[in-house]
Structures are given as structure tokens and as C-alpha cells.
Amino acid sequence: MQKTYGPKAVCQSVGISQRQLGYWGMIGVIKPTKQMHGAKVFNRYTDEDVETLKKVKKLIEEGFFVSKAAEKIHKLKEALSSPSSGLSSGMPSPEQNGTHSHQENGHRGLSSSLYLEVRLAEELAKLKQQSFPLACMAIQVLFPSFIKLPHLKNEILLKLSLKFASMLKSSEVISYKKDSIFFWLMPNRTIEQARLLSKEVKEMIEGSEWEVQDKRFKLQAAFGFSDSNTPPRKEGNLLTAAEGELLGQGLRRNRLVQ
CATH class of the missing domain: 3.30.70.270 (Reverse transcriptase/Diguanylate cyclase domain)
Known part of the structure; x- marks a missing residue:
């Protein structure tokens, strides 16, 4: 079974706030999996999600807008998988x-x-x-x-x-x-x-x-x-x-x- 992480652990690893994490998920930078616990739904993140977030954050620090940074990372993933x-x-x-x-x-x-x-x-x-x-x-x-x-x-x-x-x-x-x-x-x-x-x-x-x-x-x-x-x-x-x-x-x- 693939290991996943909660929002708090991801934010600490990447160096972003939970608000940023939620926004980046909302605009499609990554797509966390959903897990049900009773009546509540929780986001879970894979190692690949964490690595993507780190790369996006690095490009943002170099001057890119978040949407452009995410686009470039996704293009890179497609090229790497080809x-x-x-x-x-x-x-x-x-x-x-x-x-x-x-x-x-x-x-x-x-x-x-x-x-x-x-x-x-x-x-x-x-x-x-x-x-x-x-x-x-x-x-x-x-x-x-x-x-x-x-x-x-x-x-x-x-x-x-x-x-x-x-x-x-x-x-x-x-x-x-x-x-x-x-x-x-x-x-x-x-x-x-x-x-x-x-x-x-x-x-x-x-x-x-x-x-x-x-x-x-x-x-x-x-x-x-x-x-x-x-x-x-x-x-x-x-x-x-x-x-x-x-x-x-x-x-x-x-x-x-x-």
C-alpha cells in the first residue's frame, strides 16, 4: 500500500502553509486522494505529490507565478514519462x-x-x-x-x-x-x-x-x-x-x- 501523508506533515516538508497547500490543490497543482473517516473527508498526499510541490515552490522562488510553475512541472513529468x-x-x-x-x-x-x-x-x-x-x-x-x-x-x-x-x-x-x-x-x-x-x-x-x-x-x-x-x-x-x-x-x- 502506498504511503501517504496528511496536510500538516506535507506543509512542514515543503515549507508552505496549509492555506497555500489548499489553494495549490484547488487550482490543480496536485490532486490529493480523499479518505473517509466517519462523516469527514481528509486529503492525503503521496511522495510524488510532495516532490511536485517542492519543485513548484522552487520555481516560484525563481520568479514564476504558481500556475506557470505548475504547468512547467507537469510538462516535465510528461516528458520524463515518454x-x-x-x-x-x-x-x-x-x-x-x-x-x-x-x-x-x-x-x-x-x-x-x-x-x-x-x-x-x-x-x-x-x-x-x-x-x-x-x-x-x-x-x-x-x-x-x-x-x-x-x-x-x-x-x-x-x-x-x-x-x-x-x-x-x-x-x-x-x-x-x-x-x-x-x-x-x-x-x-x-x-x-x-x-x-x-x-x-x-x-x-x-x-x-x-x-x-x-x-x-x-x-x-x-x-x-x-x-x-x-x-x-x-x-x-x-x-x-x-x-x-x-x-x-x-x-x-x-x-x-x-
């Missing part, structure tokens, strides 16, 4: 220290992994209706070995992310994953155009000089690419395929520039 989508769930969240969020009001910045996953699902769904290029580029920033403290790396990654954001086209999204890796989703760019852009990005990353703890140094960068016409060899999506190509170059932690 055998032909090629999507894999479980995209990691970006590091909280030093990242920007995407806003629908026109703010251009670093998006969360969840938002990037939603956008990828939307673009793959569009591809079923019309043909257009769709590419993804993975960027790994390579630090000198003496830069070990996470907050020092994050300060530099934040500054780089602002530069990346200034290069985005209106429909593009960039997100931070981990291990100094960014994902750049590029609707209406071919993989050849993505490779061409990478030269500009590489020049921007490697052409700047940085100073930390009285040491001056330069960064290096590695890239991976994928597109909708080049399915990954293993189960995954455009993002994991791009990262796979990046890591396939052998640029791992033990080979970073000294």
Missing part, C-alpha cells in the same frame, strides 16, 4: 553560494538545474511538432591546484557566469552543475555553431588573469557538445551526453593545470 524523450531525472541542484536564478521578468543570469531540465523537456517536446536545431555545450573551468577553497572558486565562477549570461540569446539557458561545470542549452543553434561559440568562451576564460592570495594565475577551459541529432551512447539526454564528451577528453581533477 519513452522517446531520452530524458533522465535526477539533475543535481546548483551550488547555492554565488549563483543567480532565472527570472521571467527578463533577468538574464544563471538558472537552476531544475529550470534547465524543464526547458530541455519543453524543447524536446517542441521537436516532435517542428524541426529546429537544438544543441548543448558543457563548459568545465579548470583551476590551478593551489586554488582549493570552495569559496575562492565560487567567487571566480560567479564572475564568469555573469559574462556567460551576457552572451546568451533570448531562448538560451545556462546552469551550473558541479565540479566547475556549466551546461548551456542552445535552442536554434547547431552543434557547429556551439563549437564556434566555444572558441569565444575559451578566449574569454583563458584570456583573463586572476589574483588570489597574492598569486596571479590564468584559468583553462574544456568543452563538451551534444545535439538533438546525436543521441548519447548511453541512456541520458543532451546534457549528460555533452558532459560525457567533456569528461572523455581526460580533463579530470588529477589532470588540472598546475
